[in-house]
Amino acid sequence: MPARRTEPLMTPLVAVAHGSRDPRSAATVHALLDVVRWMRPDLDVRAAFLDLSAPRVGDVLSAVHGDGHDSAVVVPLLLGRAFHARVDVPAAVAEAERRYPRFRVHVADVLGPDPRLDRAAWRRLADTGARPDDPELGVVLAGAGSSHAPANRLVADVARRWWASTSWAGTSAAFAAAADPDVPAAIAALRARGARRFAVASWFLAPGLLPDRITALARESAADPLIAAPMADAPEVAELVLDRYAEALTAATTPHLSHAL
Structure with a gap:
């Protein structure tokens, strides 16, 4: 060697x-x-x-x-x-x-922001079986949340770009703390747009308390949501x-x- x-x-x-x-x-x-x-x-x-x-x-x-x-x-x-x-x-x-x-x-x-983060989060979402051509799918992109508004806008911007390039019923950013909407509110808004199935994408690098909170709230708010893993490695x-x-x-x-x- x-x-x-x-x-x-x-x-x-x-x-x-x-x-x-x-x-x-x-x-x-x-x-x-x-x-x-x-x-x-x-x-x-x-x-x-x-x-x-x-x-x-x-x-x-x-x-x-x-x-x-x-x-x-x-x-x-x-x-x-x-x-x-x-x-x-x-x-x-x-x-x-x-x-x-x-x-x-x-x-x-x-x-962030950087397109490679978008791709990493998208890849983890795709791993759940979420398809970009599913018109009844509502996708929540969930992040930690911050009192610093530009950090939250970054997540919302990614969610909007995803919606523009798919057939989904809609997308929404959601936050674990310090910012709105939370996951139940995001899922309710997507349901009002016609979503019948739901997936939660992860704007986190690693698992922990906040991603676990996101997962728990998603499962309380929707039946069998697809839950993506953090971007991780x-x-x-x-x-x-x-x-x-x-x-x-x-x-x-x-x-x-x-x-x-």
Whole structure:
């Protein structure tokens, strides 16, 4: 077997997930990063969590610094720019740079919006047997929900694009918390449009409390709904993680135009 090419001082990729008390969530993050490593075996890829799971972001960045690296790229495993992306991730990075003044942490953009997320969620929905040519199917695209309206609009925009390209009775975004509509309201609205069968697509990366809540509400609101799994370790998501890493690294190492003139 040929030896793998390694670059010990290549800037590590630190993938930062929210974290959960549900062990399935962290296991799913690690499975996703196994796909990332398979795609880029030369790259140092590490998992970190903002809360509720270990290792925490600060501990991972300290370990990266302790291993002799002078920089890292943090890739938030977040689907939109809600509170965690705007507050928690920058705070963790600022604390690491305060502790290690010569250590630079470059923060990549969040994963969404991006067509690859649409495709990953669609693929999981298709796995349930949902067909795009079913005129009696109502599809709920369920996300976590946020007080940050643009994050919710991202989910609603995906649902609208799906409806425009199918024969479904309708689609609706729905949210587990912090935003409307919830799943029962979304299903009721789709039923009013003529839907007789229902499917719930997942705008989540990993299983956990909120996806479980979505599933329970869907089963209370409709008979035998099709329930899609989270995007999890879909190859589209792994590819997107690597692209966000590359974009951040390029931005960090490309001189500003004014410097080149």
